[in-house]
Amino acid sequence: MHTAPPPRSDGASTPVPASSAPADGPGHPIVDIRGLSLIYPTADQPVTALSDVSLSIAKGDFVSLIGPSGCGKTTLLRVIADLERPTSGRIAVEGLSPEQARLKRLYGYVFQAPALYPWRNVERNVMLPLEIMGLPAAERRTRARAQLERVGLAGFERKFPWQLSGGMQQRVSIARALALQPDLLLLDEPFGALDEITRDHLNLHLTQLWRATGKTCVFVTHSIAEAVFLSTRIVVMSPRPGRILDVIDCDLPRERTLDIRETPEFAAIAHRVREGLKEGHSYDD
């Protein structure tokens, strides 16, 4: 649960936009992080969730954050979304501070759980952010229908969340994030709780969606295969303290089918990710 931001040490360490220039055009950083740290004050001793993290995410990229639990990958995503405040360092989202970006609703966030409101049917769940934006009812409906069609759920508008499978619920939650029409999509292990067959299916769906919309995606996962299959770049992270070990370019063709996982190129990248994780002692007890 989101709590009050941790106390900041001094004014100088307040995160400020790295650049005030608007970020647009391909290749331009949509997320720019420099020397970011986040320390949770706890009762016995402070926990360093993120230590000196620097990362630049270009427009149109699909970036995966991978690492064992406790490596701060979800925390980093939550910092980008302004759900957590960093202790020090600089971060800019589309040239703005994360808070400004959040207030302008510049990103869509997909949580680990679908987090659908059980009292709303599928369509009204997708329309929720649009209601908050204050869009007229007709446009809300048009947009919601378009996004549900995009995730392959046309015809399910009147169903309630409990009537859908886990995979379908997560697709609704992706449609809900897309309804805001953001350039940036933040996904926090969205398929972590699903079985492997459903997960493969949704991975294929997501990569097609990414290619069709050209959105920038930041994707948290602990599955190497998933990261390699989806990403243009893979950020390998390590715990205690949470930090970035390696950033691996994943230069497979943009158009991907599940068969690509059988190729030597795929295996080579997966091997590099595994080596990176080993280097961070991720396989130690």
Next chain:
Amino acid sequence: MTTRRFLPVATMTLLLVAVWYAGALWLNAPQAEEALVRAAKPWGWTDLLAQAYGMKRPILPTPDQVAVELWNSLTGTTPTSPRNLLFHAWVTAEAALTGLAMGLALGTLLAVGIVHTRTLEYSLLPWVIASQTIPILAIAPMIVVILGNLGLTGLLPKAVICMYLCFFPITVGMVKGLRAADPLWLDLMRTYSAGGLRSFWSLRLPASLPFLFASLKVSVAISVVGAIVGELPTGGQAGLGARLLSGSYYGQTVQIWSALVMASLLSVLLIGVVRTVELALLGKAGAR
């Protein structure tokens, strides 16, 4: 209703009726015997049964006596007549529903305050709980006297007594309900940069509704009790409480029991209404 549900209910009902008849015989037999002895005629078991089950003022009337009394009252007079139990049930229901509405408003207001302000939780909650430790029978006449002194009579004092009983389950249920929102749901609202009021209407309030309806079903039943208790100290012109009072003045046990049966029918009906509203509002969402 399926046979599987019907059979246990029917068996239990038959059993209760049998126990009732046995109890009536056991309680009424001494008086019945006395009457037969006084008549100084030879009598047997059948005479005793007929006498015990046919008394004008029995200690415990039989189910058929109560049913006949109810039937005569409901069909023998117009529903607006003071001799009709429907009229009295309506008077009681009016007070109970007004009190329930007031209790709902007060209870919700308190719950919102308690959830949003830590100070209120510490300062208010002990008083809310203390208010329910006072027996309603003790405080009801005081409420009637004080409000009567202020020129408020009739429906309102009764409704205030109902409110006093109703608001407590609603406050407790709503405090829990307003805190029932999943942390992820709250995070989601934050990513939409939704304000506090927006989160309340779109998230906290709908998330609390299942808790509210659980409380409402308790509240509506105790509201009927509150209305009946409120009708006792007013001297009893109208209402089921008034029927109970006049019945006990004149030893009309059949009248008392038919008023009691009517009161429980009223409660069942009102709970049914709450249940229907709940199904209409949350039906599909709640069918997990």
